[in-house]
Amino acid sequence: CELLEALDTTYEPNHLESAPILFEYGSALVLKAESAANLFGDAAPADQQQQNNSDGASIHQQQQQQQAAGGSDEDLEIAWEVLEVARVILSNHTMKHCRLLLARVYLRLADLSLDQGNPEQAIMDYQQCLRERMRFLDKSDRLLADVHAALAVAYLYSSARHKEQAAQRSSSIHHYMQAVKVFEMLLEKIYVKTSSPIIAAFLPRLMEKY
Numbered sequence: 001c002e003l004l005e006a007l008d009t010t011y012e013p014n015h016l017e018s019a020p021i022l023f024e025y026g027s028a029l030v031l032k033a034e035s036a037a038n039l040f041g042d043a044a045p046a047d048q049q050q051q052n053n054s055d056g057a058s059i060h061q062q063q064q065q066q067q068a069a070g071g072s073d074e075d076l077e078i079a080w081e082v083l084e085v086a087r088v089i090l091s092n093h094t095m096k097h098c099r100l101l102l103a104r105v106y107l108r109l110a111d112l113s114l115d116q117g118n119p120e121q122a123i124m125d126y127q128q129c130l131r132e133r134m135r136f137l138d139k140s141d142r143l144l145a146d147v148h149a150a151l152a153v154a155y156l157y158s159s160a161r162h163k164e165q166a167a168q169r170s171s172s173i174h175h176y177m178q179a180v181k182v183f184e185m186l187l188e189k190i191y192v193k194t195s196s197p198i199i200a201a202f203l204p205r206l207m208e209k210y
Contacts, residue, residue, distance in 0.1 A: 014089050016098070022086035023101060027108050029079035033072040034115065076112060083109050096136050103132035110150065119158040126151045140185035148179035 083105055090102035110125035130147045137143055152175040159168035184203070191199040 014085070016089060016093060019086045019089045019098075019101060022082045022089075023105055023108070026079040026081075026083035026086065026105075029075040029082075030108055030112050030115070033075045033079070036072050036075075076116065080109070080112055083112070099132050100136060103129045106132065107147065107150070110154070114154055114157065119154045122154045123151065123158060126154055140182060140189050142182065142186060145179040145182035145186075148175040148182065151175040152179065 087102065087105045087109065090098050090105060093099075106125045106129035110122040110129065113119070113122040113125060126147055130144070130151065133141070133143055133147060152172045155168050155172035155175065159165045159172065162168045187199050187203055190196065191203065
């Protein structure tokens with residue numbers, strides 16, 4: 001990867017200052033690939049693409065989809081490489097800002113695994129992200145709810161091909177509930193500060209429902 005070579009020239013190999021750059025670059029590549037998939041529809045199921053072809057999809061459109069898919073695969077491969085280097089660098093440091101950035105790296109690696117149809121690896125990386133964030137963030141921090149929601153989705157995808165589907169779905173529900181609890185605690189903190197009548201009216205219904 002040209003970026004890694006350039007960073008090794010500017011800094012020493014695996015220098016801490018290169019980690020944020022690697023994360024931002026890898027994250028941007030993942031988002032680019034996801035956008036291309038949504039734009040050109042290359043993430044559509046194979047039978048749907050065949051149906052599109054039989055319905056008279058233009059050769060030009062098919063070429064666009066193939067080019068987008070090829071470019072996305074290359075982007076995702078580079079994204080994984082730079083994010084993995086960032087993970088290794090940050091894992092060797094214990095400062096709070098390093099561990100929180102490491103959590104973001106795990107989150108993006110998990111997103112990447114989920115995009116590539118590997119929910120099991122995504123679950124492992126989301127769990128690592130959650131562990132790091134729980135070490136440093138308040139229990140009502142929205143970032144914890146984000147990870148719980150992502151874990152819920154990953155467990156749901158995993159249940160489709162897992163032998164213990166019921167257990168996977170139960171884990172999905174558990175993390176959805178944990179996300180709700182985080183938002184409940186956050187709303188309670190906001191109410192203490194603001195005495196908002198809207199929150200006062202909403203919280204009892206939320207607690208009763210969940």
